[in-house]
Amino acid sequence: MPVLDAHQRPLRNLRLSVTDRCNLRCQYCMPEADYLWLPREDILQFEEIDRLVEQFLILGVDKVRLTGGEPLLRRDLPELVARLGRKPGIKDFAMTTNAVLLAQSAADLQAAGLHRLTISLDTLQRDRFIKLARFDELSRVLAGIDAAVDAFPGFKIDTVMIRGVNDDELIPLLEFARERRAEIRFIEYMDVGGATTWSMNQVYSRHDMLAAIAAHFGPVEPVRESSSAPAERYRLTDGTVFGIIASTTEPFCKSCDRSRLTADGLWYLCLYGARGVDLRGPLRGGVSDEALRDLVTSVWRTRTDRGAEARLSQRERSPLIPVSALRRDPHLEMHTRGG
Ligand code: SAM
Numbered sequence: 001m002p003v004l005d006a007h008q009r010p011l012r013n014l015r016l017s018v019t020d021r022c023n024l025r026c027q028y029c030m031p032e033a034d035y036l037w038l039p040r041e042d043i044l045q046f047e048e049i050d051r052l053v054e055q056f057l058i059l060g061v062d063k064v065r066l067t068g069g070e071p072l073l074r075r076d077l078p079e080l081v082a083r084l085g086r087k088p089g090i091k092d093f094a095m096t097t098n099a100v101l102l103a104q105s106a107a108d109l110q111a112a113g114l115h116r117l118t119i120s121l122d123t124l125q126r127d128r129f130i131k132l133a134r135f136d137e138l139s140r141v142l143a144g145i146d147a148a149v150d151a152f153p154g155f156k157i158d159t160v161m162i163r164g165v166n167d168d169e170l171i172p173l174l175e176f177a178r179e180r181r182a183e184i185r186f187i188e189y190m191d192v193g194g195a196t197t198w199s200m201n202q203v204y205s206r207h208d209m210l211a212a213i214a215a216h217f218g219p220v221e222p223v224r225e226s227s228s229a230p231a232e233r234y235r236l237t238d239g240t241v242f243g244i245i246a247s248t249t250e251p252f253c254k255s256c257d258r259s260r261l262t263a264d265g266l267w268y269l270c271l272y273g274a275r276g277v278d279l280r281g282p283l284r285g286g287v288s289d290e291a292l293r294d295l296v297t298s299v300w301r302t303r304t305d306r307g308a309e310a311r312l313s314q315r316e317r318s319p320l321i322p323v324s325a326l327r328r329d330p331h332l333e334m335h336t337r338g339g
Pocket residue numbers: 022028029067068069070071096097098118119120158159160187188189190191192195334335338339
């Protein structure tokens with residue numbers, strides 16, 4: 001039985017950020033000119049990650065996702081994948097990547113034991129990609145997607161939909177995914193740390209996305225399922241399934257079983273959480289595995305976080321965290337805590 005939090009939500013889903021560095025600068029995640037990086041000596045070694053993951057598995061975690069920053073920038077990543085892939089406790093082992101470096105590593109990751117892959121893709125237009133991500137990398141991303149078609153059939157594509165930025169690509173992106181037998185999930189623009197240019201009128205809501213998709217393709221039917229996954233899935237009349245994550249207009253905190261471990265070993269109970277729990281200190285300080293598990297258990301039992309719902313109840317919304325605070329503490333950034 002997994003450990004339950006104060007709202008009876010299980011400790012089940014762990015997102016592991018393996019680096020805070022990134023080779024893109026998406027405008028909704030890293031819009032600033034420069035960033036403060038985590039000190040290299042603080043970054044957890046593979047042995048340390050392995051030991052922490054083992055404790056989480058004993059406490060009930062069975063879903064692990066590698067993320068970042070850009071996880072493929074972490075040196076020898078397939079070695080970490082192989083270590084974790086051997087653990088029978090991990091029932092679902094996935095990674096989220098921007099795919100810039102995927103073409104050369106997809107087969108290795110699959111061979112090393114990664115089960116599933118999610119690729120972030122917000123546009124199919126080269127000029128727009130450069131504007132959105134500040135690097136001319138769309139062709140490498142598309143090559144990475146080609147590699148995923150072979151190595152991770154049925155992979156997912158995550159698209160952050162922003163009004164006035166890429167909302168005119170809702171249908172082309174859905175068709176692009178369908179042609180590759182990938183399941184696309186449209187994500188509402190969130191006001192998380194790092195999204196310093198966010199505004200409510202840029203949020204393209206699930207309600208409006210569904211209306212636009214139905215206007216183009218005809219009736220859209222919800223897929224009935226009882227998982228705690230945030231994506232609500234829908235089916236077109238030709239059988240194509242897609243998802244919409246309404247994390248801003250209809251958040252799913254009630255069933256949220258996710259927590260996040262930063263590359264330097266801080267554990268966050270919510271994307272919107274102000275402070276993380278330091279696990280690196282005790283780990284390097286020589287505490288026993290049992291003491292680490294006691295710490296994790298006692299923290300999770302008192303978890304009451306419902307960050308996105310709390311934000312929803314605020315009338316006047318502006319970006320969550322001011323740039324000055326982000327500059328002081330990189331842990332407040334989405335690219336540090338792992339999306
Ligand atoms: N670099 C990898 C990538 O982009 O796939 C993994 C890390 S990235 C932080 C993980 C996910 O967070 C991406 O799919 C990205 O689109 C999402 N994300 C970042 N900022 C966001 C925001 N303000 N609103 C919604 N999603 C966001």
